[in-house]
């Protein structure tokens with residue numbers, strides 16, 4: 001059974017990866033709370049009808065509750081509501097299993113082009129600015145107007161902006177690892193010269209290391225490097241690492257931890273929309289993943305065959321008496337989860 005489900009899962013990953021191009025709907029990942037504080041990261045997304053927004057709950061006790069532009073901190077009648085979600089306790093007996101450990105998630109579908117307003121129902125969270133929007137209008141009822149109604153308006157108040165014609169510099173928050181898996185969330189930002197990108201490290205042991213388009217998993221000579229930032233699972237706040245955007249050139253980033261970059265832990269600032277795109281970098285990871293996965297499957301099939309036919313019944317149940325065998329399976333399962341990064345397969 002386990003063997004079969006692993007095989008099925010693997011094939012599902014392969015086919016979903018292969019046909020990702022053809023599929024139109026996209027999932028937008030949003031971190032709820034965590035090291036970044038009482039915020040959703042990012043705090044808004046622009047999505048197409050049919051897309052999904054997947055909220056990853058991190059430590060603390062938050063909700064994802066639909067509201068309205070007029071009453072950003074009040075639940076919308078008939079709107080969706082995740083209810084209170086606490087991050088699940090983490091099992092720590094298997095080190096690799098931590099890769100797969102996640103807080104609960106809550107996913108909504110974008111059903112039309114209307115803006116969707118969201119807030120956290122926890123006492124004081126919304127008034128202190130814990131709001132989120134999908135497809136907030138660029139004019140009229142903007143996200144800015146909605147959040148200005150709250151206690152802490154976003155940085156760069158209109159008066160400063162008017163006096164200074166220069167747009168005030170902005171800090172782009174990025175979550176490193178954490179509940180979302182071996183990823184930076186979001187995985188790219190577009191920033192103006194003078195802006196800052198602040199990386200918030202979450203549990204595990206990651207780096208923020210500059211690389212290049214040509215060698216996305218190699219440190220760039222003379223580039224920046226945060227070094228390893230181990231964060232305990234129960235840490236309230238991880239360390240941060242901030243870079244300044246000094247010019248308009250793209251900045252490529254990866255995690256130096258073993259296997260993280262090859263499984264897709266890459267990030268970019270101002271990746272070009274044409275030519276050396278972000279997609280090209282992530283695609284190169286896909287092919288590496290594909291190779292690793294194929295090798296793994298072949299090895300697994302070989303091992304399963306060798307371990308004896310008597311253990312593999314028609315019913316598909318996979319039995320082995322000794323504990324070593326169980327461990328072996330766990331190891332391969334974990335390997336699979338590492339290779340596939342943040343995909344949900346292992347949860348099944």
Ligand SMILES: *[C@@H]1O[C@H](CO)[C@@H](O)[C@H](O)[C@H]1NC(C)=O
Pocket residue numbers: 061084086122123
């Ligand atoms: C989460 O917060 C809600 C509202 O404040 C509270 O009722 C609930 O008991 C909390 N859950 C836990 C486990 O702290």
Ligand SMILES: *[C@@H]1O[C@H](CO)[C@@H](O)[C@H](O)[C@H]1NC(C)=O
Pocket residue numbers: 205228230257258
């Ligand atoms: C973090 O990872 C690096 C590289 O794998 C390792 O050398 C270091 O010991 C790790 N730190 C902790 C605290 O796990």
